[in-house]
């Protein structure tokens with residue numbers, strides 16, 4: 372504390388501060404106060420929209436968070452995931468990871484309509500989605516982080532890019548990690564962001580192979596806790612008809628955004644094979660162990676990784692557009 376009252380160190384702090392704000396090598400034109408003048412109530416509108424949707428359907432928080440992830444992993448954060456198919460655009464809603472799975476589009480439509488009422492043609496759909504994901508986490512009891520703004524909406528979408536770039540639950544940790552690093556994210560981000568699976572649900576077909584005949588062994592996955600296995604076999608009986616049944620990704624605190632996902636992994640209680648795989652590598656397992664013990668560390672790192680993810684391949688300035696309707700290009 373003493374050093375802060377020392378005037379020469381105060382001067383160096385001041386210089387550091389000025390340097391930071393006058394620094395010319397700004398990476399992109401995103402800005403925390405981007406809509407402060409043009410749409411001052413934006414954050415409140417988004418928070419209220421997410422909150423009201425959650426009053427009817429708690430799971431919607433998880434669905435909105437995932438939608439933001441699926442947007443950012445396909446040609447950058449550009450709201451491409453929100454575009455409906457047209458005769459010229461084969462969109463992402465029907466990609467493998469999204470069809471009969473991605474949810475929350477109506478909530479974004481409703482929020483966008485309220486935002487348009489207050490500030491027409493001002494706020495991009497991609498920024499609304501990034502804010503909605505943050506509010507969803509926060510309203511589920513998770514961390515709050517600053518979201519820089521000023522992204523512009525893209526004018527294309529790609530079903531094939533979505534099929535290639537969104538990681539799948541049967542992929543190896545190595546393959547998933549390379550999908551993250553190809554987006555400028557790290558192996559640490561894989562672990563941190565997988566913590567999103569502390570809320571929400573998965574359909575049986577995304578993990579059923581672990582329950583009955585793992586990798587052709589005729590036996591369940593040995594890395595799945597036996598009492599969880601029994602419960603899951605009840606939810607997902609070994610018949611095709613159970614494929615769309617739902618199980619919580621974190622059965623201990625289903626709708627609460629906390630670090631219990633990591634505690635579950637330590638207990639062999641990860642739902643997806645790709646979740647439990649984080650314990651199969653020394654480096655990622657060490658991080659999982661730390662997050663299972665230190666909830667604050669997870670909260671802090673989650674916000675930082677989300678901010679990184681929200682900057683993937685963003686469109687700024689005069690490029691792209693501000694969509695009027697999130698489902699269609701203007």
Ligand code: HEM
Nearest residue numbers: 433434437440472538539540564567571572573574577645
């Ligand atoms: C690391 C690779 C990842 C894989 C393999 C993966 C895979 C999956 C799968 C298979 C589901 C279930 C979908 C369904 O059954 O319909 C799911 C759900 C979910 N994922 Fe991921 N995911 C990954 C990373 C992420 C990330 C980075 C986030 C967000 C930051 C995220 C957020 C979610 C959420 C919140 C749900 C629940 C959605 C709901 O209930 O509607 N996932 N994920």
Ligand SMILES: *[C@@H]1O[C@H](CO)[C@@H](O)[C@H](O)[C@H]1NC(C)=O
Nearest residue numbers: 423424426427428429430477
């Ligand atoms: C309430 O949630 C259900 C899904 O659980 C959804 O089908 C329905 O459209 C929602 N109703 C409103 C008014 O948002």
Ligand SMILES: *[C@@H]1O[C@H](CO)[C@@H](O)[C@H](O)[C@H]1NC(C)=O
Nearest residue numbers: 539541542543544545546547
């Ligand atoms: C990993 O990626 C390679 C190359 O794309 C692919 O051939 C392989 O099947 C993938 N393996 C798993 C387990 O995902």
Ligand SMILES: *[C@@H]1O[C@H](CO)[C@@H](O)[C@H](O)[C@H]1NC(C)=O
Nearest residue numbers: 623631634635636637638640
């Ligand atoms: C994990 O296992 C420990 C010790 O067996 C137990 O105390 C704890 O409740 C378990 N945690 C979860 C999330 O199941």
Ligand SMILES: *[C@@H]1O[C@H](CO)[C@@H](O)[C@H](O)[C@H]1NC(C)=O
Nearest residue numbers: 654655656657658659660661
């Ligand atoms: C986990 O925490 C320990 C103790 O705080 C630290 O020494 C270690 O570097 C951490 N490991 C990882 C992978 O973060």
